[in-house]
Amino acid sequence: MRIILAPMEGLVDAPIRETLTGVGGIDRSVTEFIRVTHGMLPPRIFYKYAPELHHGCVTRAGTPVAIQLLGSNPEMMGRHGVRAVELGAGQVDINFGCPAKTVNKHKGGCVLMREPELMHNITAAVRRAVPEHIPVTAKMRLGYDDRSMGIACGQALQEAGAAELVIHARSKVDGYRPPAYWEEIARVREVLDIPVIANGEIWTVEQYWRCRDISGCDDVMIGRGLIARPDLARRIRASQAGEQVVPMTWPEAVALIEDYAAALQTRLEDRFVTGRIKQWLSYLRLGFTEAEQLWPRARKLREVAPMLACLGASGSDRKVA
Template structure:
C-alpha cells in the first residue's frame, strides 16, 4: 500500500509539505499544479512551486516529491515535462481533476474529462518526451458533470502511458460535497491494468477501512483529511500493519504549528504569512478542540510579532 499527500493548490505548499511529512506515513507528495499555457516556463517557475527540486526532489523528511503540470496543449506540456525532469523531477504528474472555474475556463483540469481523446494525446506526448525511467502519472475526477465517462477517461490515460491513476471519487460539479463515490473507483480499477489510488472523504482510519472495502484498492491519496489530522497517514499505515496507534495530542501538534509559522515568516511576506497560518489552524479545528481556541485568538490578528507570542514562538526565531 502507498499513501500519498494530495496536491492542493493554495494550501499544500512546500511549507506544509515539509511539516506534514515530518509526522510519517506518507510515501510521496505532489506539488501544487504548475500551469502550462503556450510557452516553455523558466526554471524559476518550477523552483517557486517546487523548491524541493534543489534538495533532491524530496522534503526534509526524505519524502519524494512529484511535479504536477496542468494544461491542455500536448506539445507544450511535453516540453515543460522534459524540462521538469532536467531540473530533477523523479515523476511527472498531470492534473485532470482541478474543479476551479477559472482553471476550467482556460481549458485546464477537470473540464478535459469531456475529451478522452485529448487526455490520451497529452499522456502520449508527455510519455515520449520524458526519459523512460521517469514515470508519468495522472489525477482525475469521475467526470465533469457525470461519472458515465470515467472508465473511458481512465482507459485513455492508461493507454496513453499513465503508470498510476489517482481518482478523486467525485465529479467536477460535485466539487467537495460528500459523499465520495468510492464504488466508481472499483469500476475504474476493473478496466485499467495500472494501479489506481482512491481519493476523497477519508478523514479517519474508519473512513479508510470503508474506502478500501468499497473501492477494492489498496493505495490512497489523502487531502483535507491529512491537513486536518496530520497523523492520519501514520495511523492508516499502522492500521494496515495491524497496529493501533494513539492519536496525536495537541501538545505534540503544537511544535509543528510553531515550525510552520517560523517557515511562513521566513519565506512569505508579513502580509501573507498570517493568512496561511490561519488557513491551516482553521482546518485543524475539525479534529482538535484546542484549535478552535487558537483560531479564535488568531482570527483578527495580523501582526506577526503578536502571532508569534500567541503560539509561543520567540520573535527572533520567527523573524
C-alpha cells in the same frame, strides 16, 4: 499500501510538505500544479513550486515529490515534462482533476474530462517526451458534468502510457460535498490494468479502511484529512500493522504550526504567513477541539507574532476530537 499527500493549491506548499512528511507515514507527495500555457516557463518557476528539486526532489524526511503540470497543449506539456526532468524530477504528474472555475475556464483541469481524446494526447505527448524510466502519472475526477466519464477517461490515460492514476471520487459538479463515491472508483479500477489510487473523504482511520474495502484500491491519496489530522498517515500505518499509537496532542500540533510559520517567513511577507496559518488552523478545527476554541480569536489576527503567541497560549488543553 501507499499513502500519498495530495496537492492542494494555495495550501500544500513545500513548507507544509516538509512538516507533514516529517510526522511520518506518507510515501509520496505531489506539488501544487504548475500552469503550462504557450511559452516555456523558466527554471525559477519550477523551483518556486518545488524547491525540493534542489535536493533530489525529496523532502527532508526522504519522501519523494512528484512535479505536477496542468495544461491543454500537448506539445507544451511535453516540453515542460522534459524541463521538469532536466531539473531533477523523478515523476511527472498531470492534473485533470482541478475543479476551480478559473482553471476550467482556460481549458485546464477537470474540464478536460469532457474530451478523453485530448487527455490521451496530452498524456501521450508527455510520455513520449520524458525518459522511459520516469513515471508519467495522472489525477482526475469521475467526470465534469456528472460521474459518467471515469471509465472512458481512465482508458484514454492508460492507453496513452500513464503509469498510474489517482481518482478523486466525485465529479466537478459534486465539488467537495460528501459523500465520496468510492464505488465508482471501483468501476474504473476493474477495467484498467494500471494501479488506481483512491482519493476523497478520508478523514479518519476508519474511513481509510472503508475506502479501501469499497474502492478495492490498495493505495490512497489524502489531502484535507492530513491537513486536519497531521498524524493520520502515521495512525493508518499503525492500524495496518495491528498496532496502537497515541494520537497527536494539541501542543504537538502547535509545534508543527510554529515550524511551518518559520519556514514561511523565509519566503513570504508576514501578512501572507498569517493567512496560511489561518488556512491550516481552520482545517485543524476538524481534528482538535482546541483549534475550534481558538478560532474566534485567531481569525482576527493579522500579524505573525500575535498569532503564534495566541497558539502557544492555547497549548494546555490536550483533548483531540
